[in-house]
Amino acid sequence: MIRAKQGTVVQDKHEDECSNISERESVYTVLSPEDRLPLTCTRAGTCCHGKEIWLNPWEIACLAQAHDLPSHEFRGKYTVDGGVRLRMDSAPGWKNLLACSQYDAGSGCVVHAGRPLACRLFPLGRVRQRDEISYVHEGEVFPCMEGCPEVEELPLLSVEEYLKGQQTLPGETAQDGYIELMQILADDALHLLLDTELAESDLRDEALQHWREVGDLSHEARADLMGEAWLDALTTPALNASLTNTAAFVQEHEEYLEARIEKDGSTISTLSDLESLCSLVMALSLHLGTALGLPSAQMVEHWIETAKSHLPPQ
Ligand code: SF4
Ligand code: SF4
Numbered sequence: 508m509i510r511a512k513q514g515t516v517v518q519d520k521h522e523d524e525c526s527n528i529s530e531r532e533s534v535y536t537v538l539s540p541e542d543r544l545p546l547t548c549t550r551a552g553t554c555c556h557g558k559e560i561w562l563n564p565w566e567i568a569c570l571a572q573a574h575d576l577p578s579h580e581f582r583g584k585y586t587v588d589g590g591v592r593l594r595m596d597s598a599p600g601w602k603n604l605l606a607c608s609q610y611d612a613g614s615g616c617v618v619h620a621g622r623p624l625a626c627r628l629f630p631l632g633r634v635r636q637r638d639e640i641s642y643v644h645e646g647e648v649f650p651c652m653e654g655c656p657e658v659e660e661l662p663l664l665s666v667e668e669y670l671k672g673q674q675t676l677p678g679e680t681a682q683d684g685y686i687e688l689m690q691i692l693a694d695d696a697l698h699l700l701l702d703t704e705l706a707e708s709d710l711r712d713e714a715l716q717h718w719r720e721v722g723d724l725s726h727e728a729r730a731d732l733m734g735e736a737w738l739d740a741l742t743t744p745a746l747n748a749s750l751t752n753t754a755a756f757v758q759e760h761e762e763y764l765e766a767r768i769e770k771d772g773s774t775i776s777t778l779s780d781l782e783s784l785c786s787l788v789m790a791l792s793l794h795l796g797t798a799l800g801l802p803s804a805q806m807v808e809h810w811i812e813t814a815k816s817h818l819p820p821q
Contacts, residue, residue, distance in 0.1 A: 553654030557604030589730025624678030722807025
């Protein structure tokens with residue numbers, strides 16, 4: 508099982524490919540849509556402190572729009588880890604933990620309309636197992652009880668009512684779409700290795716070694732390795748699709764990345780260049796996985812094993 512912090516729990520639908528990923532596994536209470544819980548927020552802002560909030564490209568665009576900034580400017584100003592995690596560096600508050608960069612102690616979240624899925628879901632999480640979606644909360648005790656015990660005195664809401672009120676659907680569509688795109692990029696890297704001259708060449712082991720190195724890099728180092736142009740293409744693409752049409756946004760992003768990869772591929776003249784492109788595409792997939800809260804070092808081992816099982820004997 509795979510998870511992302513602060514409420515977004517995801518599991519790749521391609522479970523067979525990802526069943527070895529367990530680094531961030533935890534104990535969850537599984538909920539039904541009818542379960543009624545103390546889901547009326549106290550608005551104390553305690554859960555806006557000390558959290559890890561991973562951002563997919565659609566979420567970066569939504570946050571940037573809330574600030575009326577171009578996406579790449581928002582990324583430079585308010586994100587870390589190569590543009591995939593929200594900066595958590597405002598003045599400390601609850602438990603002396605640093606507040607989110609989007610948190611104002613007087614007025615709360617300054618990007619409320621564009622807040623990420625993790626924030627909309629919290630204190631709930633979302634688990635995707637193949638095509639099945641379920642909602643959970645972390646641990647056996649309701650998460651708000653630690654910081655906001657007074658939540659018990661506020662009206663109960665069903666899980667279904669809560670999700671509707673939080674308008675989670677566009678964010679869920681983006682999350683699922685980007686999981687698919689992460690898989691497509693990994694498949695592209697596999698294709699560049701398995702279906703080209705690389706498969707029979709001396710460079711194939713080097714390619715797998717490079718995949719592993721890319722998976723082990725820090726998120727910042729991986730972003731540096733990809734370079735600014737590819738980081739922009741992956742995390743802050745200039746797309747025409749409206750942010751309100753989430754599926755179209757992700758689809759256009761996929762087409763944009765695929766076109767760029769194909770363009771780079773069409774100019775390749777040496778095996779060494781082919782190997783570099785293959786490693787770059789794997790880096791794109793892993794960095795996008797990171798944006799979805801997935802552990803890159805474990806993801807890459809899975810792809811390496813998949814590649815090894817399909818490579819011809821030498
Ligand atoms: S911990 Fe729960 S009740 Fe408190 S601010 Fe966060 S969501 Fe609201
Ligand atoms: S984006 Fe808004 S809701 Fe989410 S942690 Fe930051 S301040 Fe809180």
